Amino acid sequence: MRDNRYNHATALFALVLFTLSGCSGLIYQSVWSQYLGLYLGHAAYAQSLVLAIFMGGMALGAWYVSRNPRQWTNLLRAYAIIEIIIGVAAAVFHFVFGSVTEFAQDVALPNLPIGWGTIGFKWLSGALLILPQAALLGTTFPLMSNAVIRRGGGGSGSILSGLYFANSIGAAVGALLATFVLVPAVGLPGAMRVGAIINVIVGLLAFILSKQHEPVADRSEHSTTTSAPVTGERLLLIAAAVTGASSFMYEIGWVRMLALALGSTVHAFELMLASFIGGLAFGGLWIRRRIDGYANPVRVGGIVQVGMGLAALVSLLLYDRSFNWMEWAMAAIARTGEAYTLYNLTSAAVAILLMAPAAFFAGMTLPLFTLALIRRGGGEPVVGRVYAWNTLGAIAGVFFCVHVALPLMGLKLMMVLAAALDLLLGAALLYHARTGPARYPLLQAALLLIPVALTLQLARFDPAAMTAGVFRTGKARHDAESEVLFYKDGKSASIGVLQFPSGSRSIVTNGKPDAAIQVKPGGQPTLDEATMAIVALLPLRMHPDPKEIANIGFGSGYTIHTLLGDTRVQRVDTIEIEPAMVEGAKAYGAVNARAYTDKRSTIYIEDAKTFFASHRSQYDIIVSEPSNPWVAGVANLFSTEFYRFVPRHLKKGGLFVQWIQLYEIDETLIATMVNALSDSFMDYVVYLSGTGDLVIAAAADHKLGPLGEASIDDPLLKERLENIAIWKKEDVVMRRIGTKATLDPLFKAINRTRNSDFYPVVSLQAPRARFLHASASYLHELPTADLPLLEVFGDTERNPSVVTSAVTFAAGQAVERAGGVVQALRNKPSVELAPEDMVYISLLRDSISRCAEGIPTAASIDAILGLAARTVSLQRRDQLAGLWTEATLPRCAALKPEIVQVLEFAEALGARDWVTTSDRAIALLTDSQKVLSARSAGYLLRAAVLSAIAQGKYANAGEIAAQFHSVPLPRRDDSLQMIHMRAFADAQRPSDAR
Structure with missing residues (x-):
């Protein structure tokens, strides 16, 4: 009886150990998949190879154990030793991986023949990275199963199914633990070490248990x-x-x-x-x-x-x-x-x-x-x-x-x-x-x-549902008026092309739209067209001689088509991992035709890192326009390691161009990507493409100068640019939101983390931001900010008053609105005003010119500052001169002194009289804060801090913010603006004065 109880206790203990073993095994599989995805790329062969290596190793280990189990006199002890070896191998895996990948990129791939030479090396070296551990993992199930059977822990079937359950449930927990807990907390290397600790503990416990007698059944x-x-x-x-x-x-x-x-x-x-x-x-x-x-x-x-x-x-x-x-x-x-x-x-x-x-x-x-x-x-x-x-x-x-x-x-x-x-x-x-x-x-x-x-016959795989992206849109299917023109399940993704009633077509990857283009003659251009055109235009205008270009991600082919519109370009190599994407984009017709028909265009179905390392080419321009960073595998193209890799493949004076979304993401995540880029590039400049995207142009070996005049008049380019209302240089300059000198302080202030392949902040946090419908609105609104930040930070090329208004660019519309407000205040209305502007102007005239009773002082001040905020950064000084004086706005005799001070503040701000601006703002915050709304008080505080920066009094900027720290900043973007100004001011101060 005692032996029977002992045997059952042994079986129970084995279940616990095998549960932990299964947990560590799936931690490894999950993390190995990410490691090898980095090395092999996320093309279809890489995904299948990762699984094949893991499963093949398991099969090899199981087969080896099955050859002659009688050679194992103590199966549980063998199991314990193998678990410890697996743990030790996991503990050193990150170091080994780094050494192998560095050797591959620096030595092997550049010296092997392109094609099967480079592919074969990556497959073989990738397999050797995990095959030994996978083979050892494959031995654990037969060793543990036969060990418990030998020790008489119950019927063979019960033992096998029990161990299978234990290992599988541990594996399910391990998969969740790796992604939701370990990798966010300690990164890929830390997750491997946690798995290693589990394996070593399991091995030690099994070793202790193995000291008890394990009988060997007879040959029959x-x-x-x-x-x-x-x-x-x-x-x-x-x-x-x-x-x-x-x-x-x-x-x-x-x-x-x-x-x-x-x-x-x-x-x-x-x-x-x-x-x-x-x-x-x-x-x-x-x-x-x-x-x-x-x-x-x-x-x-x-x-x-x-x-x-x-x-x-x-x-x-x-x-x-x-x-x-x-x-x-x-x-x-x-x-x-x-x-x-x-x-x-x-x-x-x-x-x-x-x-x-x-x-x-x-x-x-x-x-x-x-x-x-x-x-x-x-x-x-x-x-x-x-x-x-x-x-x-x-x-x-x-x-x-x-x-x-x-x-x-x-x-x-x-x-x-x-x-x-x-x-x-x-x-x-x-x-x-x-x-x-x-x-x-x-x-x-x-x-x-x-x-x-x-x-x-009955199972419905409806392309209208499979391309709808319900996880983003909340709609199970597209509207009946929309038509699916193309759908194909590719090796690595399912691709669809949709036709909408407006005349636009959109290419969709796994339910997520990647690019929409208007194909109907005379139809309204899409926001994506503006993005793709700007991505091509910027480097063409910034590089003096753009001959050879690499483009990462085919997408709709529109960017490639636009790049080839410059007659100076001699070659465009496009790297795309999914053939169905290239096939589906043909549905756009003439708008991307050069991507397919131009002899200068070559399309490679390959992973980007493998392509660059094996082809050994260098380019004048490299454009990276992948899918959104929340998509699994994409965030690796926004990482420290990728940005460290790119400059090797740029010619002297070359440019790297990166697209980043502003929608379904926030500034803290964008900061991790830009911080990663900043470390490897001497300079960068950031532009808005439209209402929801950033385009970054970066140089690794030189400082970036102003935009050139070339290319704007190229006949092949002109049509593309005029389609998105880019008629002149100012239309491009207005989209600029900053440089490395002005934006680095902001990004490092809000998040010092860098997105890394091994500490994948973006891929883990971006899905949550997408679910929350987050938006990096502060960056989007910088060109139209309520204070002239960009001007104070050093952008002297902006001339908002001549910018073309366009549906694809909100700043152009904001400039038009600002001009209308100024003309209305001067009693020269030129355009129909927004309802809120009309209310403010009416309130302003009633309170200032008529001293109408019943209007609170706070409401009058809100109207003045609200209208000033709409105009001050979007009109020239001469256009704002005298706008807030008595000559333009006659004043009644009983006008309250606080309102007079606010009018003087607004006039000084428009004239860039920073001393007066600061004096009036501080006086109002000191003496009249009780009559100010939270919104107005916050505006005055921010203006006072900006005034100190404009005067070069960088230490004063922080002192003013500290002095009035109790003043609320009601909007999130107001707080980010304050962080930006203080960080910029701190960056200008000598290091010994900080």
């Missing part, structure tokens, strides 16, 4: 590799391979399918992975207490395979509903930081509903097949063999999905094929397990294909 119960073949072994090993292939076809298919409903973020991917692994785990748990009672485990395995296939088909029938579920969730969940957790839980629930049922059945298959072979005399070797064949099947499934099924068949047919494989395998197993003669076996198998046919 545990066959060796020289034993006679086990009855039905070939069929069951093939079954293990087929179910492994179908399981991974499901996993890859579901991940792509759900990315269209949940979003292509790191968080969404890990939730899907945890849902799948969790389903596997609970399948093992459910069968644990039942498996040893099955008289015919092969028959049960056949039933389970049929259930697995049917569950997968049901998930396809439900898939279209997932968009409706997410539409409901997006409407019901508030866009707050706390609600983001609820959003993730909802996403997990959708993933579980679709993925877990089939995964639940998949979790039963390996224990059943293994038990069947053990009962037939296979002994310990079959544990490793079944595991190895299952893993080899998974590898085949991965490669088949990525390189054959997805590009040639599409998601729906691929998933139906996987389900059909399971149903046919189930039929074969049931036929094999029969106890009597089979009746009409072919008919029975054919009947199982009826659900397949029905699913092909």
Whole structure:
């Protein structure tokens, strides 16, 4: 009795250890995928290779253990040693990875022949980085399983399914722990070290447990590799391979399918992975207490395979509903930081509903097949063999999905094929397990294909839903008036092209629009057109001789088309990872034609880092225009390591141009990207492209001068620029918001962190910002700020009064509005005013000229400062001269002194009389703060600080802010403006005075 209790305690302890081992294993897989994604790139072959290496190593380890288990006299001790070795390897992985990648980029790739030489080296070296650890991980399941079986911890089936559950549930926890806790807290290197600590602890505990006697069963119960073949072994090993292939076809298919409903973020991917692994785990748990009672485990395995296939088909029938579920969730969940957790839980629930049922059945298959072979005399070797064949099947499934099924068949047919494989395998197993003669076996198998046919007919994979991006828009489908012109499931992404009633077309990647272009003659240009044109125009106007250009990301092809509009350009190399993107963008027609037809244009399907390292080319201009940083894998093109890599491939005097979104992100995240860029570039200048994007031009070896005049009159370019209302140099200059000297202090003040490949701040935090509908509004509003910040910070080229008003650029419209306000105040109305401006002007005349009763002093001051804020940075000094004097605004005799002071403040501010501006602002804040609204008090404080900076009194700027620290800054952008001014002032002071 005592021995029996001991054996059960041993089995229970083994479950705990194997749970921890599974947790560390998925921490490694999650982090290895990110490491190798950095090295191999996020092209389709890289994604499949990461999975194949991991699964191949597991298979190799399991196969090695299964060769002759009798050589292991103490399996648990061997398991303990291997766990410790895995931990040590994980602890040094980051150092090894850095050394390998540095050697590859600096030595190997530049000296190998382009093509299979460079690809082969990266595949081989990438495989060697994780293959040894993966092989060691592959040994753990057969070693632990056979160790517990030897020690008599219960029935073989119960042990196998129990350990499978423990390892899988630990893996599900590890996947979530890595992404949501470890990597945000300690980065990729820290996460590896945490996994290493877990492995070492598991190894030490297992080593202690291994000191107890472990019997070796006799030869009749545990066959060796020289034993006679086990009855039905070939069929069951093939079954293990087929179910492994179908399981991974499901996993890859579901991940792509759900990315269209949940979003292509790191968080969404890990939730899907945890849902799948969790389903596997609970399948093992459910069968644990039942498996040893099955008289015919092969028959049960056949039933389970049929259930697995049917569950997968049901998930396809439900898939279209997932968009409706997410539409409901997006409407019901508030866009707050706390609600983001609820959003993730909802996403997990959708993933579980679709993925877990089939995964639940998949979790039963390996224990059943293994038990069947053990009962037939296979002994310990079959544990490793079944595991190895299952893993080899998974590898085949991965490669088949990525390189054959997805590009040639599409998601729906691929998933139906996987389900059909399971149903046919189930039929074969049931036929094999029969106890009597089979009746009409072919008919029975054919009947199982009826659900397949029905699913092909009824399952709805609606392109209108799959391109709608419900995770962003909150709408399950596009409007009926919109048309899907193109849709294709590519190797690494699903691409669609939409036609809208307005005449514009948009290319969509995994449900997220990447570029919209107006194709209807005379139609209103889109904001994206402005972005893509500015991305091309800036370097063409800043570089004196732009001959050779590299463009990262094909997108719509519009940027390439515009770059080729400059006759000085001799070559444009475009690097794109998804062939379907290039194919789909042909739907734009003539607006991007040069990208395809111009002999100077070459398109490479490759990862950017691999392309640059292997081609060894240097360029006058490199343009980086990837997708949004919240998309998994994209943030690596906004990292310290990438920006350190880029200058090597620029010619002397070369320019690097980077697009960054301002929508669905905030200033703190943008700061991490710009800080990373700033470290590797001597100078940069930042422009707004339209109402929601930044374009950064950076130089690694020289200071940037003013914009050149070249290219604006090039006939091939002129049409593109006039389309977005860029008629003259001032239209471009007005979009400038700062340089390294003026913006670095701001970004470092709000967030000193740098986005790094190994500490991926952006990829982990940007999905939350997207959910919150965050906006970097402060940067967007800098050209139209309520105080002349850019002028004071040194931008002397701006001449707002001659800027063209355009729908694609809010600053041009703001200039037009400011001019209308000035003319109205001078009693020379020229345009229709905004309602708020009309109210302010009417209030102003009533309170100043008529001294009308009942108007609060605070309201009058609000009107004066509100109108001043609309005009002061958008009109020249001569246009503002005398605007607030008695000559323009006659004053009644009873006008209150506070209002007089505010009028004098506004006049001084317009005239850039910084001494008077500062004096009046401080006097009002000191003596009249009680009659000021919070908005007006904050404006006066900010103006006083700016006045000190304008006078070169940088220390005074901080002193004024400190003196009036109790004055509220009611808007978030007001606070950021204050941070910006104080940081800029501090940066101008000598270092010994700070």
